[in-house]
Amino acid sequence: MTEIAVRVSAERLEEFSGNDLEDLCDATEGAILDGGGFGWVTPPARHVLEAYWRGVLLVPERHLFVGRLDGTIAAAAQTLRPARNNEAQAFALQLTGHFVAPWARGHGLARAIVVAAEQAARAWGFRSINLDVRDSQSAAIKLYESLGYVRWGTHPYYARVEGDIVAGHFYYKNLSETEAPKQEIPLS
Template identity: 60%
Template sequence: MKYDLPPPATLNAERIEQFDDDADVHALAEAATAAILDGGGFGWVKPPKAALLEQYFRGVLLVPERELIVGRMDGVIYGAVQLHRPSRNNEAQALAAHLMHHFVAPYARGHGLARLIIERAEEHARAAGYQVLNLDVRETQEAAIALYEAAGFIRWGTHPAYARVKGKTLRGHFYYKLLQK
């Protein structure tokens, strides 16, 4: 489905360390619900109740190894990604961070918000000294795959039984991007 929304006056992505008001967490849960219903729900096949999604996002902010990067159009959150850092005891993989749960609400797509969110996450990972950024995605997420490949992520493998959605087993692709020269 294509949405005919006017271009936003402002577009930005930022790391959130706390929700300053309930409007942000409500908007994030609503955007996540819309993305789940559209088939890009970062693991969920059916959206949980809004209260559970809000609790989930509040919990993300409490995990030391996670950063929540949100994308805003005209000040309203319409998408996000999580930057996962390796745990402190994982010295062997301390060079790499992982992007997870990237989504943009379907009614906010087509304005560059998904790309901006990824760019901001890369900046945070690079500034933290990570040398590699990893991510994985279901094969059915064609727009996301095109975005990641255009952003310089390199597909290194495919898992034949990556996910199960509505009774169908789907493949998934694994990507990496070198952040430091």
């Protein structure tokens, strides 16, 4: 059997070009339908998704990281800086909206995006990253824990999915006490 090599990359996206917006919306819809839609339970209309992603690029406190499989956006995550008036938590960045399209899983995109976000956070001077995740997302939990994120709490009434209340977990990673993971893929 012959293995076909795929190109995997992770980068911060500051503007859309080519098919980026369409690819990102396709990946988002796939992730939502598969249960990993970072808050969405059912995919919104395409124009709503497009407006959402365009808006992410306009908000100064948000940064969009994407994962590409053979050049096609197949995964994403966002970092969220604290509000400017929140001096007490100005050292901590929030990682949110992390997903990989079902068809692109198993190639390391989820890890690559988190590592890219961590590298950017360190470069921007942040000392901590916080995130939360639904209890049902075991692959994401394993990834975060393998990268050194520490679970500090569980909320038993975290979200409602298809009428059921599900638990969620809260994590942090102290960037000043951990080394940057080795990134084996090119970062733009």
